[in-house]
Amino acid sequence: MKSSLTINIGELDVNKKYQIIQFNGDFDKVGYDEVHERLNDAVKSFSGDSLIFDLTNLKFINSEGIGYLMEVHAHLVKDNRKLLIVGPNDHVKDVFDTIGVSEVIPILGDLAVFLKA
Numbered sequence: 001m002k003s004s005l006t007i008n009i010g011e012l013d014v015n016k017k018y019q020i021i022q023f024n025g026d027f028d029k030v031g032y033d034e035v036h037e038r039l040n041d042a043v044k045s046f047s048g049d050s051l052i053f054d055l056t057n058l059k060f061i062n063s064e065g066i067g068y069l070m071e072v073h074a075h076l077v078k079d080n081r082k083l084l085i086v087g088p089n090d091h092v093k094d095v096f097d098t099i100g101v102s103e104v105i106p107i108l109g110d111l112a113v114f115l116k117a
Contacts, residue, residue: 005031009042017048020111024057027065043072049081054111056087066101073105086111 005027010020021042025031032039043051053069055061061069073083086108088096096102108114 004028005035007035007039009038012046012048014048016050016115018050018052018114019046019048020052020054022054022057026059027061027068029062029064032065032068043075046076046081050084050114051076051081052084052086052111052114054086055089055092056110058088058092061092061095066095066099069101069105082106084108084114086114 005023005025007024008022010022012019019042021039051072053072069083069085076083084106085096085101087110088107093102093107096105096107101107
């Protein structure tokens with residue numbers, strides 16, 4: 001089956017203590033199965049303050065993907081760190097708003113908003 005999700009894991013910015021992971025494609029069962037090992041390793045080894053999931057090029061996310069986001073958020077909060085989401089398309093943002101993800105995880109329109117802070 002054709003890959004439906006790719007990720008690009010950026011380097012930790014040691015000055016501002018953030019790391020960006022870019023998602024491209026569809027965050028569904030097939031896509032997650034293909035990237036889960038790299039993604040889990042990146043989350044577990046993250047040592048900064050803010051982990052940023054850049055969803056600018058994410059077309060779709062299913063409930064399993066949303067559950068994973070919530071797990072990452074819970075994992076980071078335990079260590080006084082945070083997950084931020086940037087750039088979701090209108091459909092993904094509507095889903096996040098409808099089920100309450102945006103009440104738990106900060107969602108920014110684009111990365112520039114975070115970088116200016």
